Amino acid sequence: MDRAKWFNVHSWVGVQLSILLCFVLITGTLATVSHEIDWVTNKAMRVAPSSVTKINWQAIYVSATEQSQTKHLSVIKQPTEDWFAAEVIAYDTNKQRYRMFFHPTTGEYLGEGRWYNWQVFFRMTHRHLMLPVKYGVPIISICAFLLLTSLITSFVVYRHWWKGFLRWPRKQHRKLFWSDIHRLLGAWNIWFILVVSITGVWYLLEVLGVRASYPDRGQVVSQQAKDNRVMPSPDVFLKAMKTVDIEFPDLDIKTVRFPTRKNAPMIVQGQSTAILVRDRANLISFDPMTGEFLSKFRGEQLNLVARVTEAVDPLHFGTFAGLPSRILYFVFGVLLSTLAVSGTYMFAMKTSRISHRQVFSKRKVWKSALSKMGFGKWFSYISITICLLIAFGLFTGLITQ
Incomplete structure (x- = not known):
């Protein structure tokens, strides 16, 4: 030709x-x-970088549970930058998702935002x-x-x-x-x-x-978690987060996910030593009723198809x-x-x-x-x-x- x-x-x-x-x-x-467009348009997402030290997951969780309309949270997200608030996704009384924002260190409630924001739209x-x-x-x-x-x-x-x-x-x-x-x-x-x-x-x-196939995330062991969607108590949440430091000490926690259905574990995700993977590639799970450690896996343990799948989002966006x-x-x-x-x-x-x-x-x-x-x-x-x-x-x- x-x-x-x-x-x-x-x-x-x-x-x-x-x-x-x-x-x-x-x-x-x-x-x-x-995400930055949302930060500009929603003042609840903004914090002064000088006021932020280490993220206090426990304070955020307790505050979010108190502020939530239904006490059912979906996920807590670590701020992407020092000037961002921590984000919590929760369900309202109509079972629709919405966002709440908290100071990363003090857990102070800063305001809320709708689920369909600019990030979701684009x-x-x-x-x-x-x-x-x-x-x-x-x-x-x-x-x-x-x-x-x-x-x-x-x-x-x-x-x-x-x-x-x-x-x-x-x-x-x-x-x-x-x-x-x-x-x-x-x-x-x-x-x-x-x-x-x-x-x-x-x-x-x-x-x-x-x-892609992934390692088992672990099966809940308590009967309450098997039969119902369970939110961990503050003490159970604290126990699980302390266990992360012991079982997965090099995990840089990015998200904490809570059960959205029965027979589902509480999951902590983040980044570790594997490169070009999403947060879900490094995972540790717990029984939401007792805080018992269930399972963990690292990005390096994933097979070839899973590693490619995990690399696609970071490379594309x-x-x-x-x-x-x-x-x-x-x-x-x-x-x-x-x-x-x-x-x-x-x-x-x-x-x-x-x-x-x-x-x-x-x-x-x-x-x-x-x-x-x-x-x-x-x-x-x-x-x-x-x-x-x-x-x-x-x-x-x-x-x-």
């Missing part, structure tokens, strides 16, 4: 679903800093368009395949592509300028496209049936090194979104047959691009509209889960 045909493939995959692709890229970019929108996972993830995965195809074809279309790393955009005329912008952004985004597209394909494989890596992903997400827009703009200028010296209307250019998208345009419109309607319903309470 000659370069002209490769270019046609490159243009086609970059344009047909460009509206949906840009939507997915922009929401994914904002998802990397969505993550659910980016991952599965607010649709059921089995439908939404395959749609989003189309974008991953488009990105991979665009990347592969670009190596053929753009000769000496490696020179694009250092070529500053020329300004002789607009077509040349945008072509150089596209090459520059494409060259610097090669690694990022590979990471987000390959991990995006893995999400599809999970939906299609690739399942850039959470593997905390705030610095998420800022890096945000920057490259902006660049990748710009790359997608610039590619569509270049295609539109070419198909509208506008001379580089001709004065033209940008509206005419974009109208030309839309006319070439065909079915992809309507598929994008419908997908995004359904996503936003579901989001509106969830955030206004018209739809409940």
Whole structure:
């Protein structure tokens, strides 16, 4: 296949679903800093860093139990940064989740927030368009395949592509300028496209049936915990947290999860010596009625499929090194979104047959691009509209889960 045909493939995959692709890229970019967006919009999440020493899990638990409407908590989360409050997810009287925030050291109650916050919106929108996972993830995965195809074809279309790393955009005329912008952004985004597209394909494989197996989390032993959903008493909670220091001393605790059904243990998760794993890869469990130690496992004990599964989220969202890596992903997400827009703009200028010296209307250019998208345009419109309607319903309470 000659370069002209490769270019046609490159243009086609970059344009047909460009509206949906840009939507997915922009929401994914904002998802990397969505926790910070919530921090800005909800003052209950803010604490003075100078007032925080060591996190006091016991104080937070006792305070959360007192503040909870139903006394049924789901999880306690360690603050992601020194200026964040500790977060507790609980259930209200209608069995709907909501958030409470506490000072990490004193356990002082600071306020609450809704379950459907900016973080949930951007993550659910980016991952599965607010649709059921089995439908939404395959749609989003189309974008991953488009990105991979665009990347592969670009190596053929753009000769000496490696020179694009250092070529500053020329300004002789607009077509040349945008072509150089596209090459520059494409060259610097090669690694990022590979990471987000390959991990995006893995999400599809999970939906299609690739399942990781994990070690046993332990079975509760008390009859009360077998027959009912049990919340540990403050003394039992304290006993369990002290046992963590003995049985898993190098565990940096990130979350404490409580039973959401009968016959379920209390689980403590976090980070240890394994790299590129989610918090759930390092785990220790307890009977919620007695605080008896049940089981534990480390990230290093997971099999290959489980390790890959655990690495996908940190790599896709850039959470593997905390705030610095998420800022890096945000920057490259902006660049990748710009790359997608610039590619569509270049295609539109070419198909509208506008001379580089001709004065033209940008509206005419974009109208030309839309006319070439065909079915992809309507598929994008419908997908995004359904996503936003579901989001509106969830955030206004018209739809409940």
